[in-house]
Amino acid sequence: MISEIREQPKAVERTIESAVDEIRSAASLLDDRFVYTTGSGSSYHASLVLHRLLMKVSNLKSTSIPSSELPEWLPPEIKNSALVAFSQSGESKDVLVAVDYFRRVSRDGVVVSVTNTPKSTLARVSDDVILTRAGEERAVAATKSYTTQLVVSFMLALKIAEQRGIVLDELVSELSIISKKMEKTIDLSFDLMEDIAKEIREVPFGFILGKGPNYPTALEGALKLRETANLHYVGYAAREFLHGPIQLVDRG
Structure with missing residues (x-):
């Protein structure tokens, strides 16, 4: 996992360089539609990031729903909508079920997938595909596949904003x-982590807090501690x- 953490900058650089045409194509499909974003686990957290960017950067109406819950929350009939589905493998059962349900209730809907696996089922059932160039990910916990999903989200939101005449040069x-x-x-983080890890491992239950763009990061950070260190941390x-939750915190 440590080696894959260190591979993230190169994976992000590859994705930025190689996904330009895919981003342009997907942006043209999504513009002027209501966009649902979805995924499971880390991919759901990436979908939350895209949802916020579409609202705040692209001025496009959007919402994010976990894939396992999407069939329970969509109305029985929707129009002029799109679904952006995130899945590293492109084979997540919950994501594929969500896509199928969206197809059934959406008359003219389009599906854009963000995946690391070009020949996956998700890629085949989508109208458009944006590939992350994370390379093979061997660790169970997502690292470079997650950060490449984030950079795709930024690229997509910025391209839609550009199409709408919104200038965001910075x-x-x-x-x-x-x-x-x-x-x-x-x-820098590796220099600091050893001391922080020593403190955290003595506290098996805790919270990670975030606001605005850092809320999905809080969720992802807590998931990482549960997946990799068996520590019961919750993002809020x-x-x-x-x-309510503050009542569980001990003084000191």
Whole structure:
């Protein structure tokens, strides 16, 4: 897993360089539609990021629903909508069921998939596919597949914004150097993690809080601790934490 963490900047760089045409094609399909985003586990957290970006950056109406819940929440008939489905493998049963259900209730809906696996079932049943170039991911916990999903989300939101005449030169410029910033951040993080890990492993239950763009990060961070360290951490929106869960926190 550590080696795959260190591979993230290169995977992100490959994705930015190679997905340009796919992003342009998907953006043209999504513009002026209501966009549902979906996924399971880490991919659901990536779908939350895209949902927020579409609303805040692209000025496009959107919502995000976990794949396992999507059939329970969609109305019986929808029009002028799209579904963006995230899955590293492209074979997640819950994601495929969600896509099938969306097809059944949507008269003119389109499906765009974001996957790391070009010949997957999800890619085959989609109208358009954006490939992450994460390469093979051997660890159970998602690392580079998740961060490449995030960069695809930013690219897609920025392209839709551009199509709508929204000028975001600063964000576009930041995206072009993100892989170098990731490399520096990873190097700095490894220097700090040993001491932090020693403290966390003594506290088997806790919370990770985030607000706005960092809320999905809080969810993902908590999932990582549960998956890899068997520590029961829960991600919360920062202010929501005050409404009940704060009672579980010991002083000191």
